[in-house]
Amino acid sequence: MSLRLEDISLSVGGEAYIYPTDLTFEKGSMNVLLGATGAGKTTLMRIMAGLTPPSSGKIQWDDNDVTGVRVQNRDVSFVYQQFINYPTLSVYENIASPLRIKGARDAEIDHAVKDAARLMKLEEYLERTPLELSGGQQQRCALARALVKGAGLVLLDEPLANLDYKLREELRSEIPAIFERSGSIFVYATTDPEEALLLGGNTACLHEGRIIAYGKTGEIYHNPQSILAANVFSSPPMNFAWLTKYGSEVRIGGALTAMGGFRDLEDGVYKAGFRPNHMGIEPELNSVAFEAHLKSKEITGSETFLHLDHEDDHWIGLIHGVHDLPLDQDHRVYVASEHIYLFGVDGELKRPAPYMEGWF
Amino acid sequence: MKINRSNIIISLYILFLMVPIYWLLNMSLKTNQEILSGFSLWPQDLTFDNYITIFTDPSWYDGYINSITYVVMNTVISVAVALPAAYAFSRYRFLGDKHLFFWLLTNRMAPPAVFALPFFQLYSSVGLFDTHIAVALAHTLFNVPLAVWILEGFMSGVPKEIDETAYVDGYSFPRFFTKIFMPLIASGIGVVAFFCFMFSWVELLISRTLTSVDAKSIAATMTRTVSASGLDWGVLAAAGVLTIIPGALVIYFVRNHIARGFALGRV
Numbered sequence: 001m002s003l004r005l006e007d008i009s010l011s012v013g014g015e016a017y018i019y020p021t022d023l024t025f026e027k028g029s030m031n032v033l034l035g036a037t038g039a040g041k042t043t044l045m046r047i048m049a050g051l052t053p054p055s056s057g058k059i060q061w062d063d064n065d066v067t068g069v070r071v072q073n074r075d076v077s078f079v080y081q082q083f084i085n086y087p088t089l090s091v092y093e094n095i096a097s098p099l100r101i102k103g104a105r106d107a108e109i110d111h112a113v114k115d116a117a118r119l120m121k122l123e124e125y126l127e128r129t130p131l132e133l134s135g136g137q138q139q140r141c142a143l144a145r146a147l148v149k150g151a152g153l154v155l156l157d158e159p160l161a162n163l164d165y166k167l168r169e170e171l172r173s174e175i176p177a178i179f180e181r182s183g184s185i186f187v188y189a190t191t192d193p194e195e196a197l198l199l200g201g202n203t204a205c206l207h208e209g210r211i212i213a214y215g216k217t218g219e220i221y222h223n224p225q226s227i228l229a230a231n232v233f234s235s236p237p238m239n240f241a242w243l244t245k246y247g248s249e250v251r252i253g254g255a256l257t258a259m260g261g262f263r264d265l266e267d268g269v270y271k272a273g274f275r276p277n278h279m280g281i282e283p284e285l286n287s288v289a290f291e292a293h294l295k296s297k298e299i300t301g302s303e304t305f306l307h308l309d310h311e312d313d314h315w316i317g318l319i320h321g322v323h324d325l326p327l328d329q330d331h332r333v334y335v336a337s338e339h340i341y342l343f344g345v346d347g348e349l350k351r352p353a354p355y356m357e358g359w360f
Numbered sequence: 361m362k363i364n365r366s367n368i369i370i371s372l373y374i375l376f377l378m379v380p381i382y383w384l385l386n387m388s389l390k391t392n393q394e395i396l397s398g399f400s401l402w403p404q405d406l407t408f409d410n411y412i413t414i415f416t417d418p419s420w421y422d423g424y425i426n427s428i429t430y431v432v433m434n435t436v437i438s439v440a441v442a443l444p445a446a447y448a449f450s451r452y453r454f455l456g457d458k459h460l461f462f463w464l465l466t467n468r469m470a471p472p473a474v475f476a477l478p479f480f481q482l483y484s485s486v487g488l489f490d491t492h493i494a495v496a497l498a499h500t501l502f503n504v505p506l507a508v509w510i511l512e513g514f515m516s517g518v519p520k521e522i523d524e525t526a527y528v529d530g531y532s533f534p535r536f537f538t539k540i541f542m543p544l545i546a547s548g549i550g551v552v553a554f555f556c557f558m559f560s561w562v563e564l565l566i567s568r569t570l571t572s573v574d575a576k577s578i579a580a581t582m583t584r585t586v587s588a589s590g591l592d593w594g595v596l597a598a599a600g601v602l603t604i605i606p607g608a609l610v611i612y613f614v615r616n617h618i619a620r621g622f623a624l625g626r627v
Binding site for chain 1: 519521522524525526527528529530531532535540543544546
């Protein structure tokens with residue numbers, strides 16, 4: 001079982017929605033489509049499902065061309081971000097509906113529905129109609145229907161986006177386990193980088209209709225191949241500063257450093273990037289010190305977000321613990337050189353942050 | 361209960377609305393002699409003869425049968441035609457869809473009398489004159505556009521994702537439409553049936569023009585009771601009472617959805 005998109009593209013009225021894309025998903029894999037709203041995640045999934053025909057390219061399912069095959073005849077299930085169920089049918093009939101269409105025997109249907117309902121904790125509600133359920137239960141009903149079908153390709157379009165925090169956490173940890181057992185190909189769209197990391201598997205980063213990075217989720221996160229990919233897969237976004245190197249003199253933003261970490265670098269101009277959580281307010285070994293102007297701060301339960309201006313760049317720092325730093329003053333912040341990614345002026349990765357060396 | 365001004369106004373208003381209906385009922389239970397002899401608030405000489413006349417005289421009760429026949433035909437045809445049309449307007453974009461949708465209603469902008477003559481000539485020449493289907497078809501000219509508008513409103517309230525989920529689940533289009541979609545817009549279908557029924561039921565001019573004997577409608581029958589002895593007031597009033605009943609019955613069944621129907625489903 002495998003799904004292969006070959007040179008798939010979509011344009012509507014001369015406007016490109018999806019630029020030519022090649023992707024391959026293997027049997028039993030979890031694949032995350034990560035991107036901001038409007039990046040093309042839903043459109044790409046609709047193409048995979050056969051709900052939207054692509055303008056060009058081919059979709060191969062197990063080496064069969066299924067590009068023109070009707071949705072009904074594809075081995076696929078789809079869960080929407082909105083809670084979509086059949087309002088006039090009971091929850092039981094909602095879950096049973098794919099099996100009824102297949103013409104399964106009543107006993108078989110009953111067994112499968114009860115199983116799915118147990119997994120999704122819907123056993124008590126089988127006789128109700130979907131609109132008599134809470135939002136989370138409605139979405140679980142939709143997920144149960146997708147599960148019962150046992151499709152080879154399961155498409156989940158931000159299934160947890162409209163759920164409350166606790167339910168999201170709960171379902172997020174359940175979903176991969178549930179579908180892993182089915183051995184299906186799993187495609188999960190999300191706008192949340194953290195969700196992508198928690199789900200694992202592979203991640204494809206989408207930006208304005210283009211796949212800008214694809215690979216193992218951890219690898220894509222820790223080794224972003226471009227500034228764009230680093231920004232898509234980072235929340236809050238990565239911080240940047242210009243880095244110039246001439247001989248032994250290295251200048252990052254407004255800071256001069258003679259650190260060994262940049263010794264092997266060719267002379268030239270780079271864009272240095274580091275993640276908010278790698279910023280500190282205490283000096284560490286091999287850290288570069290920056291003077292930055294603190295504009296505002298947000299304190300969550302256990303972390304402090306700093307919004308800083310450093311020269312022309314706006315930085316965000318994510319510091320562990322609660323820190324009461326005075327606003328509208330210059331502060332000294334530190335970034336260890338091993339946490340600094342270097343990108344070329346064109347935005348391509350020149351040197352990954354050394355701390356990840358040997359991980360992949 | 362406190363009697364305040366708004367209660368009095370509403371009571372007066374309802375009374376005002378009820379007066380003609382009461383008077384019709386009042387007349388239907390009187391003899392012609394009493395009707396013509398003077399003013400009485402209720403029948404002095406209560407009689408059911410007028411109703412008995414209608415239920416025993418074929419020239420009267422046939423009128424009801426004919427009317428109900430073509431009204432039901434019209435309602436079924438209108439709904440059956442409007443359902444797929446409204447679905448297309450609500451789900452697909454095609455060249456000129458917005459214009460076509462708007463111009464559908466222009467049929468209703470002309471008075472029915474305008475179409476009486478062409479229908480009469482056309483149906484006479486193809487041998488449809490004085491048949492139930494002739495009136496039913498003529499009424500669809502007015503009912504289908506309205507039905508399409510109302511149904512489109514109801515259908516647009518159903519998310520397209522439900523259609524797609526059904527296709528993903530494996531539903532074929534006809535099965536999805538009958539099993540999933542139609543129950544979802546059942547109230548819309550009820551309201552549309554009501555509108556078609558009412559228009560066709562009360563419409564006089566076209567039904568009168570297109571029928572003579574075999575398919576003569578009740579409304580036409582009522583206008584043709586002038587005889588040498590003058591109008592048969594009592595029987596006519598009884599016929600009027602019986603004509604109100606089907607409408608009242610139909611309205612009772614869709615009473616909860618009628619407001620949305622008047623808003624063409626767009627609430």
